[in-house]
Amino acid sequence: MFLAALLIGSFGQAQNSKPNIVVIYLDDLGYGDLSAYGATELQTPNMDVLANDGVKFTNGYATSATCTPSRYGLLTGVYPWRNAKARILPGSAPLIISTKQETLPKMLKRAGYQTAIVGKWHLGLGAGNVNWNEHISPGPNEVGFDDAYILAATQDRTPTVYIKDGYIDGLDKKDPIYVSYKKNFEGEPTGKDNPELTTMKWHHGHNQSIVNGIPRIGYMKGGKSAVWSDIDMADHFLAKAQAYVKSHKNKPFFLYYALQQPHVPRTPNPRFVGKSGMGPRGDVILEADWCIGEFMKTLKEEGVLENTLVVFSSDNGPVLQDGYYDDAIEKLGKHTPAGKLRGGKYSLFEAGTRVPFMAYWKGTIKPKVSDALVCQIDLLASLSKLVGVEAKKTDSEDMLAELLGKSKKGRNNLVIEAGGRTAYRTGDWAMIPPYKGKPLSWNSFIETGILQDFQLYNLKKDLGETNNLAKSNPKKLKELLAEFEAIRGKDYSKMKK
Numbered sequence: 001m002f003l004a005a006l007l008i009g010s011f012g013q014a015q016n017s018k019p020n021i022v023v024i025y026l027d028d029l030g031y032g033d034l035s036a037y038g039a040t041e042l043q044t045p046n047m048d049v050l051a052n053d054g055v056k057f058t059n060g061y062a063t064s065a066t067c068t069p070s071r072y073g074l075l076t077g078v079y080p081w082r083n084a085k086a087r088i089l090p091g092s093a094p095l096i097i098s099t100k101q102e103t104l105p106k107m108l109k110r111a112g113y114q115t116a117i118v119g120k121w122h123l124g125l126g127a128g129n130v131n132w133n134e135h136i137s138p139g140p141n142e143v144g145f146d147d148a149y150i151l152a153a154t155q156d157r158t159p160t161v162y163i164k165d166g167y168i169d170g171l172d173k174k175d176p177i178y179v180s181y182k183k184n185f186e187g188e189p190t191g192k193d194n195p196e197l198t199t200m201k202w203h204h205g206h207n208q209s210i211v212n213g214i215p216r217i218g219y220m221k222g223g224k225s226a227v228w229s230d231i232d233m234a235d236h237f238l239a240k241a242q243a244y245v246k247s248h249k250n251k252p253f254f255l256y257y258a259l260q261q262p263h264v265p266r267t268p269n270p271r272f273v274g275k276s277g278m279g280p281r282g283d284v285i286l287e288a289d290w291c292i293g294e295f296m297k298t299l300k301e302e303g304v305l306e307n308t309l310v311v312f313s314s315d316n317g318p319v320l321q322d323g324y325y326d327d328a329i330e331k332l333g334k335h336t337p338a339g340k341l342r343g344g345k346y347s348l349f350e351a352g353t354r355v356p357f358m359a360y361w362k363g364t365i366k367p368k369v370s371d372a373l374v375c376q377i378d379l380l381a382s383l384s385k386l387v388g389v390e391a392k393k394t395d396s397e398d399m400l401a402e403l404l405g406k407s408k409k410g411r412n413n414l415v416i417e418a419g420g421r422t423a424y425r426t427g428d429w430a431m432i433p434p435y436k437g438k439p440l441s442w443n444s445f446i447e448t449g450i451l452q453d454f455q456l457y458n459l460k461k462d463l464g465e466t467n468n469l470a471k472s473n474p475k476k477l478k479e480l481l482a483e484f485e486a487i488r489g490k491d492y493s494k495m496k497k
Helices: 002-011 045-052 067-076 104-110 230-248 280-301 376-387 474-488
Strands: 020-026 055-057 114-120 147-151 162-164 177-180 219-222 253-258 308-314 357-360 368-370 413-418 421-426 429-432 455-458
Touching: 020 067, 020 280, 020 376, 045 280, 045 308, 045 357, 067 104, 067 376, 104 114, 104 253, 104 376, 114 230, 147 230, 230 253, 230 280, 280 308, 308 376, 413 474, 421 474, 429 474, 455 474
Parallel strands: 020 253, 020 308, 055 368, 114 147, 114 253
Antiparallel strands: 055 357, 147 162, 177 219, 308 357, 413 421, 421 429, 429 455
């Protein structure tokens, strides 16, 4: 009844189909990287439309400060700390979502939706020891996606090929592909041993197989005809997303459009090189903004814009130095990728998981800024309410009214994660338990949020988390710790294996 009333109220008459749903997901985009969220040195007009003409959440969260766990949470509605395998995966890792598990695309398929993913996957493929030259299964298709056009892991990891519905796109069987994360293949150059063959210099970790002049994580041999062009990746995924809309517009569809920007290696198309004045990181953010504008234009041209709910977010907070020398720090200037938040990618501080988060539905959602506490895991329960089917019970909470701008209530609390460690958000408060570890990441130079004492911050008064109130407000600390342990358990300090 809710959906029927919504559609009748929005369009003046009952629609023959349910609304299309698009999730646009960026990679390492920070809270302060959008002009709609306060950036002054970068202008992101197309992302800004989604924020300024939709519901712009100021307290929207990923579940984790890193990519694989956040993507797991988004698609399953389950906190990633419940799954020990939900950590940053190598490109050869097996699928970490059970094929028996509830997922966002499975739920929407039950509601009659066509489902697709275009872009970054990074949740594992196969069951171990994948033969990349044959059909790769299980993968996105086995957890609910009818169509899947993906990169297996990240742009900086092997295999550097696209995979379409379980098959490497463009592979010549006469030139088979081999992938390893243990040892190099004989005769293959690496970034470590052959720096003269690289066009991008590695800073840490990224010194194994060289593809297109870029040293990667992991080793690869063969498959030359299938290797992607890094500078054309954004255009390539955009074209796939546009083609999907054009060929599936006559029935309700769910598209998970997972862009690779601004994750390393930052390889803007020559059209965008130098456009930001901030080096490749700024350039690829402008490139991503253009892609989103072109995609939204396609929705309009195909006549489905006013019947499409678009949810926009990022998998975690920003990082500047993440493995390559690319002037991200040197050319930053006055830009603040995390805005007024502390930390960034990999961090338990706010900038690790508080990210841009918008819901846009032209003609249905009215422009609004909302401070409701919402999380990406809530999409499962919220969208199941929208389409009128039941979803299996998970950590997901029904935030449909918040997404549509009808309520500012939001969640009561949220457990966030970074590197296997967890922290707690509720109301105006953030609580970080004590952990062993380093307060500063040695390679990305980001504050991790790790201290050997409790941390308690009133975010309403202290958004930058500079004033630790744990000792001066023991009553509030005790209250929040009890709530946190009721969800997380008392063994929260044990790292997942």
